Amino acid sequence: MRPVVGVSMMHNEEDVAPYVVRHMLDECDAVIVGDHRSTDRTREILAGIGGRRLTVLSISGSFRQAPIINRIASRYGRVEWIVPFDADEWWTSPHGRIADVLRGSGEQAATAVAWDLIPHPDDDEADPNPFTRIRRRTFVPGWEKVAFRPGVGRSLVTGSHRLRRGPVGARGLLEIAHVPYRSFDQMARKVRHGKMALEEAREPFRRGGHWRTLGGKTDAELEVFWADYTKP
Numbered sequence: 001m002r003p004v005v006g007v008s009m010m011h012n013e014e015d016v017a018p019y020v021v022r023h024m025l026d027e028c029d030a031v032i033v034g035d036h037r038s039t040d041r042t043r044e045i046l047a048g049i050g051g052r053r054l055t056v057l058s059i060s061g062s063f064r065q066a067p068i069i070n071r072i073a074s075r076y077g078r079v080e081w082i083v084p085f086d087a088d089e090w091w092t093s094p095h096g097r098i099a100d101v102l103r104g105s106g107e108q109a110a111t112a113v114a115w116d117l118i119p120h121p122d123d124d125e126a127d128p129n130p131f132t133r134i135r136r137r138t139f140v141p142g143w144e145k146v147a148f149r150p151g152v153g154r155s156l157v158t159g160s161h162r163l164r165r166g167p168v169g170a171r172g173l174l175e176i177a178h179v180p181y182r183s184f185d186q187m188a189r190k191v192r193h194g195k196m197a198l199e200e201a202r203e204p205f206r207r208g209g210h211w212r213t214l215g216g217k218t219d220a221e222l223e224v225f226w227a228d229y230t231k232p
Helices: 017-027 042-049 065-075 098-103 184-200 209-215 219-230
Strands: 004-010 030-036 054-059 081-084 089-092 109-117 137-148 170-178
Touching (some): 004 098, 017 030, 030 065, 042 054, 065 081, 137 170, 184 209
Parallel strands (some): 004 030, 004 081, 109 170
């Protein structure tokens, strides 16, 4: 039986890495994480999880997520499904374990709809897991990601929102709880790294507009954004 594999790229995700990777190991048959020059405890945390079903790679070049995920996936033999999760995404299926649902679906691709989890002053700060600590959620219309069965010519485009030369994903099989910003400091680091990564990879200007906009703001401007983003 070929495996259903979760594949991710991470950079300085120590606050979410232990929770999301263990969760995806429960949901998938194997997980591959490409660590992109993390300077926090991300690599140490991933090493601590260990196990034969988790593979951790070092990515030293440009942070070009979709091409790297496509390359990683192609290197690891016969895979039945690829689930391209980000460190800030909690993938689930309303129908059961993700690997079992996808393997038994008969579909070639599955589109995951998403909800954003937004920090709130009433969150339980004693809970270190942001996916359970943050309760406020809002549906994100039009924001979707796709898991897929590898096939000739099939590959992810930037953001993993759709396939290049592949089928449109079936809806209703997968959901994502997305927690992009967990604190002001984490948000500021993330948007600035996102802007830098886009520029380093020489991505077209039309891609990643939110990273370029937020990543170019001063601390004072980001504080205004954060206050509005988290207001009750």
